[in-house]
Amino acid sequence: xxxxxxxxxxxxxxxxxxxxxxxxxxxxxxxxxxxxxMPPPNVTGRLHVGHALTMTLQDILTRYARRRGRAxxxxxxxxxxxIATQMMVERAxxxxxxxxxxxxxxxxxxxxxxxxxxxxxxxxxSQLQNIGASADWSRLRxxxxxxxxxxxxxxxxxxxxxxxxxxxxxxxxxxxELQTAISDLEVEQRSLxxxxxxxxxxxxxxxGEIIVATTRPETMFGDxxxxxxxxxxxxxxxxxxxxxxPLTARHIEIIQDSEVDPQMGTGAxxxxxxxxxxxxxxxxxxxxxxxxxxxKRGRMxxxxxxxxxxxxxxxxxKKVIDRLGDEVVAxxxxxxxxxxxxxxxxxxxxxxxxxxxxxxxxxxxxxxxxLHSGRIRFIPSTWDKTYLGWLENIQPWCIxxxxxxxHRIPAWYGPDDHVFIAEDEAQASKAAREHYGKDTDLRQDDxxxxxWFSSALWPFSTLGWPQQTPDLNRHYPGDVxxxxxxxxxxxxxxxxxxxxxxxxxxxxxxxxxxxxxxxxYGQKMSKTKGNVIDPMDLxxxxxxxxxxxxxxxxxxxxxxxxxxxxxxxxxxHFATKLWNAxxxxxxAGAITDKRVSAQTVKVPINRWILRELASTIETIEESFQTYxxxxxxxxxxxxxxxxFCDWYIEFSKTALTRAxxxxxxxxxxxxxxxxxxxxxxxxxxxxxxxxxxEALAPDHPLLLRSGWPDPPKMPPDxxxxxxxxxxxxxxxxxxxxxxxxxxxxxxLMTLQVVxxxxxxxQRIDALKDILIRQARxxxxxxxxxxxxxxxxxxxxxxxxxxxxxxxxxxxIADEKQRLEKTITAKKQDIEKIxxxxxxxxFRAKAPERVIxxxxxxxxxxxxxxxxxxxxxxxxx
RNA sequence: GGGCGCGUAGCUCAGUGGGAGAGCACUACGUUGACAUCGUAGGGGUCGCUGGUUCAAUCCCAGCCGUGCCCACCA
Numbered sequence: 001x002x003x004x005x006x007x008x009x010x011x012x013x014x015x016x017x018x019x020x021x022x023x024x025x026x027x028x029x030x031x032x033x034x035x036x037x038m039p040p041p042n043v044t045g046r047l048h049v050g051h052a053l054t055m056t057l058q059d060i061l062t063r064y065a066r067r068r069g070r071a072x073x074x075x076x077x078x079x080x081x082x083i084a085t086q087m088m089v090e091r092a093x094x095x096x097x098x099x100x101x102x103x104x105x106x107x108x109x110x111x112x113x114x115x116x117x118x119x120x121x122x123x124x125x126s127q128l129q130n131i132g133a134s135a136d137w138s139r140l141r142x143x144x145x146x147x148x149x150x151x152x153x154x155x156x157x158x159x160x161x162x163x164x165x166x167x168x169x170x171x172x173x174x175x176x177e178l179q180t181a182i183s184d185l186e187v188e189q190r191s192l193x194x195x196x197x198x199x200x201x202x203x204x205x206x207x208g209e210i211i212v213a214t215t216r217p218e219t220m221f222g223d224x225x226x227x228x229x230x231x232x233x234x235x236x237x238x239x240x241x242x243x244x245x246p247l248t249a250r251h252i253e254i255i256q257d258s259e260v261d262p263q264m265g266t267g268a269x270x271x272x273x274x275x276x277x278x279x280x281x282x283x284x285x286x287x288x289x290x291x292x293x294x295x296k297r298g299r300m301x302x303x304x305x306x307x308x309x310x311x312x313x314x315x316x317x318k319k320v321i322d323r324l325g326d327e328v329v330a331x332x333x334x335x336x337x338x339x340x341x342x343x344x345x346x347x348x349x350x351x352x353x354x355x356x357x358x359x360x361x362x363x364x365x366x367x368x369x370x371l372h373s374g375r376i377r378f379i380p381s382t383w384d385k386t387y388l389g390w391l392e393n394i395q396p397w398c399i400x401x402x403x404x405x406x407h408r409i410p411a412w413y414g415p416d417d418h419v420f421i422a423e424d425e426a427q428a429s430k431a432a433r434e435h436y437g438k439d440t441d442l443r444q445d446d447x448x449x450x451x452w453f454s455s456a457l458w459p460f461s462t463l464g465w466p467q468q469t470p471d472l473n474r475h476y477p478g479d480v481x482x483x484x485x486x487x488x489x490x491x492x493x494x495x496x497x498x499x500x501x502x503x504x505x506x507x508x509x510x511x512x513x514x515x516x517x518x519x520x521y522g523q524k525m526s527k528t529k530g531n532v533i534d535p536m537d538l539x540x541x542x543x544x545x546x547x548x549x550x551x552x553x554x555x556x557x558x559x560x561x562x563x564x565x566x567x568x569x570x571x572x573h574f575a576t577k578l579w580n581a582x583x584x585x586x587x588a589g590a591i592t593d594k595r596v597s598a599q600t601v602k603v604p605i606n607r608w609i610l611r612e613l614a615s616t617i618e619t620i621e622e623s624f625q626t627y628x629x630x631x632x633x634x635x636x637x638x639x640x641x642x643x644f645c646d647w648y649i650e651f652s653k654t655a656l657t658r659a660x661x662x663x664x665x666x667x668x669x670x671x672x673x674x675x676x677x678x679x680x681x682x683x684x685x686x687x688x689x690x691x692x693x694e695a696l697a698p699d700h701p702l703l704l705r706s707g708w709p710d711p712p713k714m715p716p717d718x719x720x721x722x723x724x725x726x727x728x729x730x731x732x733x734x735x736x737x738x739x740x741x742x743x744x745x746x747x748l749m750t751l752q753v754v755x756x757x758x759x760x761x762q763r764i765d766a767l768k769d770i771l772i773r774q775a776r777x778x779x780x781x782x783x784x785x786x787x788x789x790x791x792x793x794x795x796x797x798x799x800x801x802x803x804x805x806x807x808x809x810x811x812i813a814d815e816k817q818r819l820e821k822t823i824t825a826k827k828q829d830i831e832k833i834x835x836x837x838x839x840x841x842f843r844a845k846a847p848e849r850v851i852x853x854x855x856x857x858x859x860x861x862x863x864x865x866x867x868x869x870x871x872x873x874x875x876x
Numbered sequence: 877g878g879g880c881g882c883g884u885a886g887c888u889c890a891g892u893g894g895g896a897g898a899g900c901a902c903u904a905c906g907u908u909g910a911c912a913u914c915g916u917a918g919g920g921g922u923c924g925c926u927g928g929u930u931c932a933a934u935c936c937c938a939g940c941c942g943u944g945c946c947c948a949c950c951a
Binding site: 002004005006171189196212213214215216259260261264265266268269270271276277278279280281336337339350382383385386389390393485486516518520522524553554556558559560561562564566567569570571572573574575576577579580581582583584585586587588630631634637638645646649650653732735736738739740742744745746773774776829832833836839840841842843844845846847849850853854857 | 878879880881882887888889890894895898899900904905906907908909910911913914915916917918930931932943944945946947948949950951
């Protein structure tokens with residue numbers, strides 16, 4: 001027997017375990033492969049609600065595909081998250097032991113990070129399993145696993161061999177806090193209020209001055225020119241002359257460059273080639289010297305005047321302004337964008353260094369083409385532009401990081417700094433031997449690769465690449481990627497580039513971009529705002545299945561989710577409702593081991609629920625095709641609650657009291673339909689549906705691997721279904737009257753059917769018992785219009801009139817009011833339709849179908865009003 | 877500065893060139909041995925504003941207002 005109360009926790013643990021014990025989630029069968037690559041969560045700690053969402057959607061697709069007979073692989077794993085993880089461990093190390101990574105040394109530090117990441121991975125996997133993720137855990141991968149690392153080195157070597165990875169000295173975005181270069185994508189522009197100082201630079205010949213505006217006076221010691229626009233009349237006469245750099249004795253030239261905007265500041269700009277991107281370019285054009293005045297921590301070097309050496313950049317700024325004194329002729333507040341490191345949160349410095357770069361421009365071309373040619377598509381397609389816009393303007397990708405945690409760059413240097421790129425040290429040594437003609441000590445590059453370099457290989461590195469494994473052949477390319485818009489550049493585009501480059505195939509054809517989960521007020525969740533909701537808390541409170549269903553039902557493409565925990569409760573109610581429906585079915589003797597077919601089922605209510613089931617299956621099917629998780633969820637919800645529970649179960653209460661064939665058929669159909677409904681709901685609520693299926697049908701195989709329901713083949717205009725539709729309409733009308741007239745529930749009414757047509761007679765014959773129960777009637781009479789009772793409430797269904805005699809039911813006034821109200825509403829409708837129909841242009845131009853529809857509606861409305869008006873007159 | 881969304885019932889959101897919808901919340905009444913985590917019925921919206929296209933606009937187009945996001949080396 002199914003327990004009286006539903007406790008999500010109990011069944012969730014049970015089923016998580018059962019699935020694993022029963023063989024887990026490895027692909028099986030001979031079906032066509034279906035592959036989803038899980039975006040690997042960082043090994044930095046707890047999952048957030050965004051993870052819960054993305055994993056839920058992936059799991060829904062996975063469970064659906066598996067049951068459609070596809071050999072389904074959902075490849076799980078975790079990401080080493082170079083910067084983020086290293087930062088966390090460094091911070092903890094400092095807090096606990098007041099030591100830095102340098103204190104520990106590279107090897108000892110990396111040991112600590114490994115230990116941390118292993119723990120973290122364990123916790124992440126258990127959280128994922130907690131939300132029911134049916135990924136193939138037996139294939140769990142970590143981006144730093146040995147085989148994945150080999151793939152990274154192999155990729156690096158090949159790209160280098162093909163000239164697509166190279167070393168270059170140029171300006172990078174430098175993070176002075178983390179002391180590493182970062183890529184453009186890791187730069188976050190923050191809009192801040194700052195100061196714009198106008199500073200007097202005297203001319204070297206003593207005849208005048210030039211006023212330069214800057215927000216960064218501390219860089220002035222690196223100035224090697226002042227630039228003005230060639231056509232700026234104010235400064236034309238100064239071009240070619242020299243100015244004295246304040247606080248120093250250096251002379252710098254005033255040059256012209258058309259990049260200078262005469263509108264900005266004073267129109268004269270100081271040029272610091274070593275410490276600003278545009279200045280670097282200008283410096284290169286004009287052959288200016290680059291004077292480096294800051295070290296990698298953002299402190300002044302000794303290339304600055306006395307008193308400034310070693311000062312932090314912000315302290316230096318203050319001091320420069322102080323020392324300049326009256327030479328600062330103006331100071332204005334401005335709001336400007338300042339680049340910050342997305343991890344460290346500190347302002348970045350443009351910095352001149354040698355780094356490894358990847359030629360993204362070349363790799364991007366096929367990736368752009370892949371979208372144009374339809375080999376990949378975004379859902380929703382609004383993201384096309386984002387993807388293309390970035391790829392079309394892509395810059396060289398800085399892939400080296402001055403960090404320890406990550407894939408060490410497979411480059412080895414000889415004593416003369418000759419570089420050898422190889423997949424391992426042995427091969428590098430071999431190359432060195434050939435190069436130098438003898439064994440030589442080599443030194444490996446200290447730097448590691450950008451995390452996203454290894455992530456870009458994920459769709460094939462997890463499958464054994466560069467080996468041509470059976471898995472690789474079977475599961476590459478995959479089918480769909482589900483991810484957030486925030487990593488389209490970081491990850492999606494790069495996977496497409498690398499996939500095309502190394503495997504000649506896009507890694508997936510569909511890219512579903514899911515919502516951003518915000519808080520209930522539409523705010524982004526963040527630790528600093530303190531509005532972060534832990535998905536594990538939600539599942540504890542409402543049950544995993546409810547949380548999954550909630551997230552899916554809000555997943556409309558292109559729309560963010562406002563997470564309101566109170567609303568999750570509604571879906572726990574839904575789960576409870578189903579639980580109780582199953583209890584009822586069990587108690588009512590539902591039969592679950594009998595195959596039911598539309599060809600043999602005869603009883604109208606049974607045919608009706610089959611039709612409803614069929615249309616639900618069709619809607620869900622369509623919804624899955626278009627990734628409309630919301631519509632699929634809504635459709636199954638409607639079916640379970642408002643078709644099966646609200647009507648069918650109620651009907652069955654009458655049908656089951658009858659002995660014989662009808663009752664038997666109803667038990668069979670009820671059991672069969674309920675199992676199908678559970679099957680449809682299963683991808684959304686896997687635990688509950690397995691539990692109830694097992695309770696109802698102990699011999700049923702696990703839903704996890706059982707086939708997806710096919711819609712019963714119902715004819716389009718099934719007469720039996722039409723009869724039940726009529727029943728529903730009439731029952732509703734009677735209930736409406738009862739409520740309006742405040743007829744006490746225990747008073748049974750008589751329903752009079754006025755001169756019914758043959759069809760209506762048949763309907764009554766077939767469904768009389770059920771209608772009596774549903775509408776709380778005493779009996780149903782067929783009468784002639786001539787004997788119509790005067791004191792009666794009246795309504796019309798499908799062109800036939802019905803009356804409810806009001807004898808003994810007092811509230812005549814209420815009924816009058818009800819009629820008047822309906823009449824007014826209907827008259828308004830009539831007016832609108834008449835206006836339309838009387839419009840000659842409408843008649844001339846509207847399609848015949850629309851005209852007919854309107855005429856028909858008008859006719860029906862007029863009929864109804866006529867009857868109601870006569871009913872109203874009878875009441876007076 | 878460029879680009880992309882969103883604005884429909886109190887709240888969260890579906891939806892369509894031709895009769896405004898769901899869930900929650902609200903109101904009234906509760907009977908029927910699955911369920912009060914429930915049932916039945918009901919109230920509530922000039923579909924952001926203004927114009928245009930159309931026989932017909934919540935839906936298509938333009939502008940505006942509000943709101944959110946992404947991109948961009950400009951001092």
